[in-house]
Amino acid sequence: MSENMKKDLELDIKNLVVEFRTDAGVTQALNGLDLEIEKGKTLGLVGETGAGKTTTGLSILQLIPDPPGIIVDGSIKLAGEDVMMKSEKEMEKIRGQQVSMIFQDPMTSLNPVMTVEDQIAEVVAIHEVDANGKPIAYSDAIKRAKEMLELVGIPGDRGTEYPHQFSGGMKQRVVIAIALACNPKLLIADEPTTALDVTIQAQVLEMMKGLRDKYGTSMLMITHDLGIVAEICDAVSIIYAGRVIEHGSLEDIFDNTRHPYTEGLFNSLPDLDHREQRLKPIKGLMPDPTNLPKGCAFCPRCDYAMEICQTQKPPRVYRNDEHYVECFLYNEQNIKEGGVIGR
Amino acid sequence: MSEINTNKPLLEVKGLKKYFSTKRGMLHAVDDVTFTINHGKTLGVVGESGCGKSTTGRSILRLLEPTGGDVIFDGEDVLKLDKEQMRKKRQEMQIIFQDPFSSLNPRKTIAETIAEPMNIHGILKSKDEVDARVLELMDTVGLARRLMNVYPHELDGGRRQRIGIARALSLNPKFIVCDEPVSALDVSIQAQILNLLEDLQEEMGLTYMFITHDLSVVNHFSDDIAVMYLGKLIEKAPADELFAHPTHPYTQALLSAIPEPNIHKKTERILLKGEITSPIEPKPVCRFAQRCNYATDKCRSQEPQLKEISPNHFVSCFLCDNM
Numbered sequence: 001m002s003e004n005m006k007k008d009l010e011l012d013i014k015n016l017v018v019e020f021r022t023d024a025g026v027t028q029a030l031n032g033l034d035l036e037i038e039k040g041k042t043l044g045l046v047g048e049t050g051a052g053k054t055t056t057g058l059s060i061l062q063l064i065p066d067p068p069g070i071i072v073d074g075s076i077k078l079a080g081e082d083v084m085m086k087s088e089k090e091m092e093k094i095r096g097q098q099v100s101m102i103f104q105d106p107m108t109s110l111n112p113v114m115t116v117e118d119q120i121a122e123v124v125a126i127h128e129v130d131a132n133g134k135p136i137a138y139s140d141a142i143k144r145a146k147e148m149l150e151l152v153g154i155p156g157d158r159g160t161e162y163p164h165q166f167s168g169g170m171k172q173r174v175v176i177a178i179a180l181a182c183n184p185k186l187l188i189a190d191e192p193t194t195a196l197d198v199t200i201q202a203q204v205l206e207m208m209k210g211l212r213d214k215y216g217t218s219m220l221m222i223t224h225d226l227g228i229v230a231e232i233c234d235a236v237s238i239i240y241a242g243r244v245i246e247h248g249s250l251e252d253i254f255d256n257t258r259h260p261y262t263e264g265l266f267n268s269l270p271d272l273d274h275r276e277q278r279l280k281p282i283k284g285l286m287p288d289p290t291n292l293p294k295g296c297a298f299c300p301r302c303d304y305a306m307e308i309c310q311t312q313k314p315p316r317v318y319r320n321d322e323h324y325v326e327c328f329l330y331n332e333q334n335i336k337e338g339g340v341i342g343r
Numbered sequence: 344m345s346e347i348n349t350n351k352p353l354l355e356v357k358g359l360k361k362y363f364s365t366k367r368g369m370l371h372a373v374d375d376v377t378f379t380i381n382h383g384k385t386l387g388v389v390g391e392s393g394c395g396k397s398t399t400g401r402s403i404l405r406l407l408e409p410t411g412g413d414v415i416f417d418g419e420d421v422l423k424l425d426k427e428q429m430r431k432k433r434q435e436m437q438i439i440f441q442d443p444f445s446s447l448n449p450r451k452t453i454a455e456t457i458a459e460p461m462n463i464h465g466i467l468k469s470k471d472e473v474d475a476r477v478l479e480l481m482d483t484v485g486l487a488r489r490l491m492n493v494y495p496h497e498l499d500g501g502r503r504q505r506i507g508i509a510r511a512l513s514l515n516p517k518f519i520v521c522d523e524p525v526s527a528l529d530v531s532i533q534a535q536i537l538n539l540l541e542d543l544q545e546e547m548g549l550t551y552m553f554i555t556h557d558l559s560v561v562n563h564f565s566d567d568i569a570v571m572y573l574g575k576l577i578e579k580a581p582a583d584e585l586f587a588h589p590t591h592p593y594t595q596a597l598l599s600a601i602p603e604p605n606i607h608k609k610t611e612r613i614l615l616k617g618e619i620t621s622p623i624e625p626k627p628v629c630r631f632a633q634r635c636n637y638a639t640d641k642c643r644s645q646e647p648q649l650k651e652i653s654p655n656h657f658v659s660c661f662l663c664d665n666m
Contacts, residue, residue, distance in 0.1 A: 048529040048530070048531060049500075049529050167618050167619075168392075169618055170618070197391035197392055197556060198391070198556065198558065198597060198600040198601060199391065199596055199597060199600050199615050200391075200618065201600065201602075202599075202600035202602075202612055202614060202615075203614060203615070205602070206612070206614060224529065224530060225602060225604075226604035227601065227602030227603050227604045228602045229604070230602065230603065230604050230605060230606045231602050250606050251606065254604070254605070254606045255606070264531060265530060265531065266604065267534075268530045268531045268533065268534035269530060269534075269559065269604055270537075270559045270560055270562065270563030270564075271559075271563075272559055272562055272586065272601070272603060275562050275563050275582060275583070275586075277563075278538065278541075279534040279537055279538055279563070280534070281531055281532070281533075281534035281535040281538060282531035282534075283535075285499055285501065285532070286499075286529075
């Protein structure tokens with residue numbers, strides 16, 4: 001699409017293929033993943049365990065454990081620059097400053113023997129420079145760390161405490177403070193609230209929204225929770241077996257659902273307003289990533305599967321400039337007219 | 344199972360207490376909790392980590408010995424039973440655990456795991472009978488028979504949870520405590536397991552106590568819902584009533600915090616101040632007062648009691664005095 005050229009993209013992933021090669025076989029984690037985030041926007045990356053969500057995040061940071069992980073094909077561009085061309089030294093500068101990541105489990109992503117302000121200051125000291133281009137003084141880094149703590153709602157004087165003295169919600173705030181300390185252009189949040197209780201989740205999401213809007217940060221929100229997507233994202237990519245099988249704006253995905261898998265995700269959720277309604281789960285399980293189906297990866301679980309789905313990869317069909325699905329049910333005509341499926 | 348009278352209580356819990364002694368004093372994990380569950384019904388118990396919901400479930404089965412209170416099961420006070428009698432009683436009262444990854448013995452095959460309770464209780468005489476029953480149970484919970492001799496590590500979370508369910512069913516219980524049975528599972532698998540539990544309830548007339556932190560799941564699954572906060576039961580009502588008229592400020596905040604997968608519905612979110620306070624040696628005041636947006640001096644000096652504000656709707660909050 002020629003229009004894509006005009007878009008101001010913070011992140012542009014094309015045809016990313018990542019494999020984990022072990023003695024037990026080759027795990028095909030990502031199979032031609034495409035992902036785009038416009039500057040200042042938030043993209044939700046939604047899928048189930050093993051779909052390749054976290055691998056995507058780690059690929060952007062060039063943190064795929066190698067071996068066994070190998071990026072086989074594709075490109076990852078951050079603000080137009082291909083990170084796969086960067087040396088490890090250059091990547092160290094990019095991580096934390098241009099792009100940073102919040103990991104899922106705040107209990108294990110902090111260093112237990114370092115005070116929280118030291119952990120925040122560490123990032124600042126590595127990346128920030130003073131007016132003369134020299135690394136900033138550590139005392140200034142600590143000052144900045146305390147400011148960051150205040151920003152995420154923790155009193156600055158608690159900075160001298162250790163992670164075990166904080167609750168889960170506060171630890172996650174510290175992790176967010178570290179990720180935002182150098183004001184990154186892109187924030188990758190990998191299930192940032194999954195380990196938290198709902199009322200704390202609400203606090204943290206509210207805070208993340210506020211910070212994102214204040215600094216104009218682009219965000220990749222990795223989640224399995226469509227409720228969180230509805231709340232915080234501008235666009236959604238649904239990932240299944242390492243490929244984006246449906247992508248669109250919030251309205252496209254929530255109101256004009258096209259892919260049977262996306263439909264299945266919605267139908268699996270209990271509806272608060274119709275509590276008696278029986279759930280309609282997706283049958284079966286995720287395919288084994290070491291032995292993916294030959295045709296469409298979702299075919300064995302799909303209620304609408306046809307013969308062609310078993311043998312060929314489905315083409316991408318666009319409903320509008322942004323919204324597309326990869327599914328044989330659709331052609332250029334019927335995708336615009338309405339769903340073939342019953343949602 | 345039409346002869347079951349769903350208006351008769353199967354389980355009555357009265358003033359249940361479970362305290363743990365810690366270095367810093369008594370931790371009131373469950374404090375004076377009272378509720379009943381009728382035959383064939385489901386009570387959902389919700390609350391955040393550390394509110395005492397799992398401890399309540401385990402205390403009822405005496406997997407943890409309660410500090411005080413009564414647990415009347417089918418007309419019998421189970422807290423008065425000796426060890427041997429209690430062991431027998433557990434044939435009727437079973438539990439499904441949260442984490443299907445740590446609650447199964449990694450060195451036992453599926454068939455051995457499911458057969459274990461039957462062997463312990465000696466309810467079937469011959470090995471053939473046990474084997475036949477194991478296969479029957481595997482069919483019931485939707486596990487393929489070919490998986491009989493595999494080990495838990497070879498299976499995904501959904502299948503492991505099915506094993507846990509089959510094992511709980513093996514003794515034909517009347518009552519099952521489901522302790523977060525789906526929270527470790529992906530949504531598509533979660534829906535499969537919830538439907539299975541619903542079907543089993545219908546077929547076997549089971550009574551559930553369904554413990555969860557997921558409010559949309561509890562709303563879908565329960566007849567009544569009890570909300571716990573710091574060891575106290577603070578609100579209890581039929582599911583529809585609770586969602587239509589949440590009354591305790593904590594329940595209101597909890598319900599407003601659910602992120603709904605709907606882009607057209609914007610709920611006004613009630614943000615709570617701070618985090619859950621310590622359950623060690625709590626003062627006799629409202630335990631929610633510190634985070635409550637409506638707290639008054641009375642809340643900080645006296646402890647509210649559970650009151651029935653409309654039929655079957657119980658709330659423990661001083662604000663209700665003015666209603």
